[in-house]
Amino acid sequence: MRNTIGIDAGGTLTKVAYLDDENEFQFKVFPSKDLTLVKEWIEANPNIEEIGITGGRTEQLLAKLKTKKSIDYVVEFDATIKGVKYLLKKEGHEIQKSIITNVGTGTSIHYMENDKHVRVGGTGIGGGTLTGLSTIITGLSDFNEITKIAKQGKREFIDLFVKDIFEGMNPPIEGHLTASNFGKVNILNHNDYPVPDLLATIQALVGEVITTLSIQYADTKNSETIIYIGSTLTNNDHLKEVIANYTILKKHKPIFLKDCGFSGAIGALLNKVEQRNIAQL
Ligand SMILES: Nc1ncnc2c1ncn2[C@@H]1O[C@H](COP(=O)(O)OP(=O)(O)OP(=O)(O)O)[C@@H](O)[C@H]1O
Ligand SMILES: [Mg+2]
Structure with a gap:
C-alpha cells in the first residue's frame, strides 16, 4: 500500500481509498457511527503518511484521529466531482456535461460541464x-x-x-x-x-x-x-x-459507475496528491 489515502467521512459510511503497489485502487468501508474503527485501521497501517479527507463527518473523525500526519481537507462536492471524472475516464466514458446524482444518506444533485460544476439541488x-x-x-x-x-x-x-x-x-x-x-x-x-x-x-x-x-x-x-x-x-x-x-x-x-460509492474518497486522495505536488513546486 502507498503512503497516501483518501477518506470520505459521510453521514452513514466512511469510505477509504488508497492505491496498492500495482497502482490499483483498493477500498474500505466503515460505519460512520463508529469512527474509532477508522482510527484503529489507520493506526494499524503506520506507512500512511498523508491523508486527503472530505465529507460531513470530517471534523468528527479528525477529532478522534489527533494525528500529526499531513492532512488536506477538500469540500465534499469538489471531491465527488473529481472522483467521478476519474472514474468516468477509467471506465471509458467521454462526457462533457452531465447531471450527477449522489444517492448517499440523502441525495445531492450536481451539474457538471467541462471544468465547472454546481450543486443544483437535492x-x-x-x-x-x-x-x-x-x-x-x-x-x-x-x-x-x-x-x-x-x-x-x-x-x-x-x-x-x-x-x-x-x-x-x-x-x-x-x-x-x-x-x-x-x-x-x-x-x-x-x-x-x-x-x-x-x-x-x-x-x-x-x-x-x-x-x-x-x-x-x-x-x-x-x-x-x-x-x-x-x-x-x-x-x-x-x-x-x-x-x-x-x-x-x-x-x-x-x-x-462500478465504484459508485467511492468517488468522494478517490477525489480526496487525488486532491491530496495535487496539493502535495503544488507544495513541492
Ligand atoms: N454496508 C452498508 N451499511 C449501511 N448502509 C449501506 C451499506 N452499503 C450501502 N449502504 C447504503 O448506502 C447509503 C449511504 O451511502 P453513502 O455512503 O454514499 O452516503 P454517505 O456519504 O454516508 O452520506 P452523505 O453523503 O449523505 O453524508 C446508506 O444509507 C445505505 O442505504
Ligand atoms: Mg457521501
Whole structure:
C-alpha cells in the first residue's frame, strides 16, 4: 500500500481509498457511527503518511484521529466531482456535461460541464430513507439483506399504476408508470404483505423520487446523461433497474459507475496528491 489515502467521512459510511503497489485502487468501508474503527485501521497501517479527507463527518473523525500526519481537507462536492471524472475516464466514458446524482444518506444533485460544476439541488430521500423505512416496516436493517430480498419482490399489490386507475380506457400517459407509490394499499385493503414486496416497493419509492428530480434538472440544463453514484447503489441491481428504466423512459441516458460509492474518497486522495505536488513546486 502507498503512503497516501483518501477518506470520505459521510453521514452513514466512511469510505477509504488508497492505491496498492500495482497502482490499483483498493477500498474500505466503515460505519460512520463508529469512527474509532477508522482510527484503529489507520493506526494499524503506520506507512500512511498523508491523508486527503472530505465529507460531513470530517471534523468528527479528525477529532478522534489527533494525528500529526499531513492532512488536506477538500469540500465534499469538489471531491465527488473529481472522483467521478476519474472514474468516468477509467471506465471509458467521454462526457462533457452531465447531471450527477449522489444517492448517499440523502441525495445531492450536481451539474457538471467541462471544468465547472454546481450543486443544483437535492432531496432528503436517499439511502437513509431506504434503510430507515425498511427497518420500520419490515424489521430488517441490514443493507445487503434489504437489497437482496427486494430483488425478489413485486410491487403490483402495493403500488398504484396509471393503468390501474384507467382500467378499460386508454391512459393519457404510459400505463405502467406509478400513479401513487403505496397507493393501492387502501384500495385493495390487503393487510398482509410479503416482506420482499414491501422492500421492492420502498426501493421504487426512493428510486422514482430521485429519478424524477434528476430528470427535471437534466431537462433544465439540457443534459442528456445522468450519472448516478453513492453507496445506496452498491450491489443494488434492483434500485439501479428502477432508476435506469425511468431515466430511459424519460429519454435520458443513465450512467452507473462500478465504484459508485467511492468517488468522494478517490477525489480526496487525488486532491491530496495535487496539493502535495503544488507544495513541492
Ligand atoms: N454496508 C452498508 N451499511 C449501511 N448502509 C449501506 C451499506 N452499503 C450501502 N449502504 C447504503 O448506502 C447509503 C449511504 O451511502 P453513502 O455512503 O454514499 O452516503 P454517505 O456519504 O454516508 O452520506 P452523505 O453523503 O449523505 O453524508 C446508506 O444509507 C445505505 O442505504
Ligand atoms: Mg457521501
